[in-house]
Amino acid sequence: MKLKDKLVLVTGASSGMGEGIAKAMAEKGARVILLARNRAELNRVADAIKSTGAEAHIYTVDLKDADAVATVGAQIKHSLGLPDVIINNAGSGKWRFVDETTPAEAVEMMALPYFAAFNVVHAFLPEMLKRNSGHIVNISSVASRFVWPGATAYTAARWAVRGFTQALRADLDGTGINVTLYESGMVKSPYWEHNPGSAEREPKMAVLIPKLTPEQVGAAVVCGVERNKKLIVIPFMMKIVYLQHALFPGIFQWLMTKSGYKRPK
Numbered sequence: 143m144k145l146k147d148k149l150v151l152v153t154g155a156s157s158g159m160g161e162g163i164a165k166a167m168a169e170k171g172a173r174v175i176l177l178a179r180n181r182a183e184l185n186r187v188a189d190a191i192k193s194t195g196a197e198a199h200i201y202t203v204d205l206k207d208a209d210a211v212a213t214v215g216a217q218i219k220h221s222l223g224l225p226d227v228i229i230n231n232a233g234s235g236k237w238r239f240v241d242e243t244t245p246a247e248a249v250e251m252m253a254l255p256y257f258a259a260f261n262v263v264h265a266f267l268p269e270m271l272k273r274n275s276g277h278i279v280n281i282s283s284v285a286s287r288f289v290w291p292g293a294t295a296y297t298a299a300r301w302a303v304r305g306f307t308q309a310l311r312a313d314l315d316g317t318g319i320n321v322t323l324y325e326s327g328m329v330k331s332p333y334w335e336h337n338p339g340s341a342e343r344e345p346k347m348a349v350l351i352p353k354l355t356p357e358q359v360g361a362a363v364v365c366g367v368e369r370n371k372k373l374i375v376i377p378f379m380m381k382i383v384y385l386q387h388a389l390f391p392g393i394f395q396w397l398m399t400k401s402g403y404k405r406p407k
């Protein structure tokens with residue numbers, strides 16, 4: 143899909159990857175809609191986009207709240223129209239073992255990113271189906287492909303995003319709506335300050351993978367939508383890791399587990 147003049151909704155656009163994606167979409171001439179909770183940060187991103195001459199609109203919403211998402215969805219459809227592209231990017235979650243995670247925190251981690259993505263798709267899909275066009279991108283992580291110790295509820299929530307994405311693609315087969323899954327390694331974003339004590343748990347094998355910037359994420363997502371990719375995996379080195387995982391899943395998982403974070407004794 144060509145992005146010029148398209149209406150692109152980005153969740154979690156007040157920070158990090160969502161900010162990078164929104165700016166990259168706006169650079170391509172898209173009209174962007176930015177969703178998150180923090181109005182001041184949304185305004186900061188929107189002002190930066192508008193200073194380039196592009197169009198940006200902000201809506202504050204807690205994406206865990208399905209009713210609030212439906213309300214904001216109705217406001218967006220009324221004021222701006224139906225988005226052409228939806229990027230479900232908002233996410234959070236600390237990397238912890240099960241015994242370090244309360245059941246309430248586990249529910250919270252499933253609520254965002256998975257239920258947030260479900261709520262947003264639910265708010266727009268009926269009209270997208272009637273129009274028979276659109277593109278949905280769900281942002282996940284390599285944690286939805288393979289696992290490492292000390293990030294259990296986080297990992298389960300990313301597998302939920304991957305399952306949701308693949309099931310959605312099957313549901314939408316034969317329609318004009320495309321679905322993309324994004325999985326990457328670590329991005330230099332405020333995520334690690336927002337979720338303290340997580341970065342330290344990166345498996346040692348990850349030193350082989352270059353860290354990404356939000357700008358690189360934005361460029362990859364733009365390319366994924368323009369070329370209608372089913373899967374975006376970045377950086378290039380991660381594609382080689384995926385090949386190793388596909389060829390030798392047992393050995394690969396053994397290495398991930400053994401090189402992963404261990405509980406302090």
Ligand SMILES: NC(=O)c1ccc[n+]([C@@H]2O[C@H](COP(=O)([O-])OP(=O)(O)OC[C@H]3O[C@@H](n4cnc5c(N)ncnc54)[C@H](OP(=O)(O)O)[C@@H]3O)[C@@H](O)[C@H]2O)c1
Pocket residue numbers: 153154155156157158159160177178179180181183203204205206231232233234254255281282283284325326327328329330331332333334336
């Ligand atoms: N950083 C990485 O290394 C990396 C790598 C691969 C995948 N990912 C995934 O990419 C996603 C985004 O990561 P990031 O690095 O951009 O993180 P980030 O900088 O912490 O940004 C998270 C975004 O989500 C929004 N958000 C959080 N809770 C929300 C809620 N309840 N309702 C609405 N918005 C909410 C935040 O905005 P407000 O606080 O204003 O609501 C913020 O805009 C996450 O799911 C993460 O797992 C991250």
